[in-house]
Amino acid sequence: MPWRLAQVSAEIEHGLHGERLPEHIRELQALERHAEAQELLAVAARRPVPQALHALRCLEQEGLTWEANFLVGFAAARPPRDAARMAETLLGSENRSNEHLLKNFLSAMSRREPTVVAEAAQQLAIVDRARGDGRLLWWELLSVAGDRPVEDMADVIAALGRTSLEQDGVRAVFSGNSCRRRDRCSKTARLLRLLEDRGCTSQQETVIQEVVKPRIGIDQVVGLVNALYEVRLRPLAKGLGPRAVRARGEARWRDKLARALRRAGLTAEAELVRQAPLA
Structure with a gap:
C-alpha cells in the first residue's frame, strides 16, 4: 500500500490523471485509510489553480461533496494571490454548485492569520475591480472574518491599515456577526478598547460611525x-x-x-x- 499511495500522490502532484482522484479517494476510504485520503486531497489542493479546480470538479461530479469541501479547506491555505485567483474562478464558473464551494473557501480563508486575511482581501479587491460585476468578494471575506472573536477582529482591522481597504474594510469586518448578537454592546466596547491599545484611532472612529x-x-x-x-x-x-x-x-x-x-x-x-x- 505505501508504494501505491506514493505513486498516486506523485501522479496527482505532477498534474496527471486528476480525474482519477475520486477513485483513489474511495479506494483509501474503503480500506479505512482516512488520513492518507486527506493527504491526497491536500496534494491536489497544492497544485496550480487550474489543476486544483479540475480535481475539485471531479470530486463534485462523483458526488464526493464532503471531500470537495475538504479540498477547498486545504486550498484556502494557498498564498493570497493564488487564493484570489481561485475565488475568482469559482465565482466565474457556470456550475451553480460552485457557489457553496466559494462560500466555504472564503470562510476557510477568513480563519487564517489576520495579516494573511488582510492581504487576501486586498488581492480580492483587485479582482473585483477588474471583474466589475458589482459583487465584492473582499467584503464577503472580511464580513465572515467579523464572525471571529473580538481579539481576532481587532487584529484583522489593524492589518487592514496597511492596505487600501483601511476604512471600508473596517465596515466589512464590523458587519459580521460577532458584534451583532445579544452581548453586542460589551463586544463593541472591547473592540474599541483593543483598537485604542493598538493605536488604530482612525479605525476606531469608523467603528463608532457604524454604531x-x-x-x-x-x-x-x-x-x-x-x-x-x-x-x-x-x-x-x-x-x-x-x-x-x-x-x-x-x-x-x-x-x-x-x-x-x-x-x-x-x-x-x-x-x-x-x-x-x-x-
Whole structure:
C-alpha cells in the first residue's frame, strides 16, 4: 500500500490523471485509510489553480461533496494571490454548485492569520475591480472574518491599515456577526478598547460611525455607554450620547435618551445629552 499511495500522490502532484482522484479517494476510504485520503486531497489542493479546480470538479461530479469541501479547506491555505485567483474562478464558473464551494473557501480563508486575511482581501479587491460585476468578494471575506472573536477582529482591522481597504474594510469586518448578537454592546466596547491599545484611532472612529447611525436605539446607547466605562474609555463614553442625538436629529428622542441615562445612574451623561444640539 505505501508504494501505491506514493505513486498516486506523485501522479496527482505532477498534474496527471486528476480525474482519477475520486477513485483513489474511495479506494483509501474503503480500506479505512482516512488520513492518507486527506493527504491526497491536500496534494491536489497544492497544485496550480487550474489543476486544483479540475480535481475539485471531479470530486463534485462523483458526488464526493464532503471531500470537495475538504479540498477547498486545504486550498484556502494557498498564498493570497493564488487564493484570489481561485475565488475568482469559482465565482466565474457556470456550475451553480460552485457557489457553496466559494462560500466555504472564503470562510476557510477568513480563519487564517489576520495579516494573511488582510492581504487576501486586498488581492480580492483587485479582482473585483477588474471583474466589475458589482459583487465584492473582499467584503464577503472580511464580513465572515467579523464572525471571529473580538481579539481576532481587532487584529484583522489593524492589518487592514496597511492596505487600501483601511476604512471600508473596517465596515466589512464590523458587519459580521460577532458584534451583532445579544452581548453586542460589551463586544463593541472591547473592540474599541483593543483598537485604542493598538493605536488604530482612525479605525476606531469608523467603528463608532457604524454604531452611531440614525437607527440607533436608546437601549443600545445606554448599554454601550456603560460598556465603554467598563473598558475605561471615558471620553468615548461621554461623547456617545451627544453623537447619537446628532445622528437621530429628534428632540423627542433626545429627551427620552436623557431620561433613560438618568434612570441608569448616568446623570452627567444625561445632562450632556439634554444640552446636545440637534444636527
